[in-house]
Amino acid sequence: MRVKGQEQIAAMFGVAPKTITEWQVLGFPVAVQGGPGVPSEYDAPQCIAWLVDREVRKVQAESPKDRLSRLQGDKIEQEMLRDSRALIPAEEVEPLWSSAVFNAREFLVGEPLRLASLIIGMEKSAVEELLASTFDDFLRRLANWRAQDSDDQDEDEDGTEADLE
Numbered sequence: 001m002r003v004k005g006q007e008q009i010a011a012m013f014g015v016a017p018k019t020i021t022e023w024q025v026l027g028f029p030v031a032v033q034g035g036p037g038v039p040s041e042y043d044a045p046q047c048i049a050w051l052v053d054r055e056v057r058k059v060q061a062e063s064p065k066d067r068l069s070r071l072q073g074d075k076i077e078q079e080m081l082r083d084s085r086a087l088i089p090a091e092e093v094e095p096l097w098s099s100a101v102f103n104a105r106e107f108l109v110g111e112p113l114r115l116a117s118l119i120i121g122m123e124k125s126a127v128e129e130l131l132a133s134t135f136d137d138f139l140r141r142l143a144n145w146r147a148q149d150s151d152d153q154d155e156d157e158d159g160t161e162a163d164l165e
Contacts, residue, residue, distance in 0.1 A: 002031060005039035009047060026054070100145050107138060 003009045006017040013019075024030060029050055034040035062070070081087035111134060119127045 001044045003042045003044050003047075005034075009042045009044075012044065013047075013051065023051075100142075103145065104138075104142055107141065111138075 003012060006020045010017040010020045020028065027050065029043060029046040030040050031043040031046070032041035078087060082089070115130065115134060118130060122130070
C-alpha cells in the first residue's frame with residue numbers, strides 16, 4: 001500500500017512530519033522521492049518493517065549497566081572454571097605442550113634411520129605394514145603422553161620409560 005506525502009505517513013505512525021524527515025536521514029524508506037510541489041510516496045509495509053527493526057535494535061542494544069553485569073558474570077564464571085580446573089591458564093599449559101612436542105620430535109627424529117635399516121630387502125606390503133605400525137605406535141604414544149613430575153621425567157609411575165622418550 002502506497003502512502004502519499006509526509007503528512008499522511010506521519011499520521012499513520014502518529015508522529016509529526018518533521019519526524020519523518022529525521023527518520024529519512026536515518027534510512028526510512030522512500031518509494032518515490034518527491035520534489036517541490038510533488039509529495040514523496042512511501043510503501044507502508046516497508047516503512048513499518050523499518051520502524052520495527054529500528055525499535056528492536058534499540059531494545060537489543062546493551063546498556064552500560066547490562067555490559068557491566070555481563071562482564072562481572074563472565075569473570076565469576078571464569079573463576080569457577082579455573083577453580084574446578086576446567087579452564088587452565090595458558091602459562092601452565094605452554095610448558096607441558098612444549099615438552100610434548102619436544103618428546104614427539106625426538107621420537108620421530110630417530111625413526112627414518114631405524115626404518116631405513118629395517119626395510120632393506122622387504123616386500124612392498126611388508127614395508128607398508130611396518131610404516132603403518134610405526135605411525136600407529138607413535139600416535140598411541142602421543143595420545144597416552146603425560147607430563148612427568150620434574151623429579152621423575154624419565155620414568156612413568158610404574159618405573160618404565162616415559163612414552164615418547
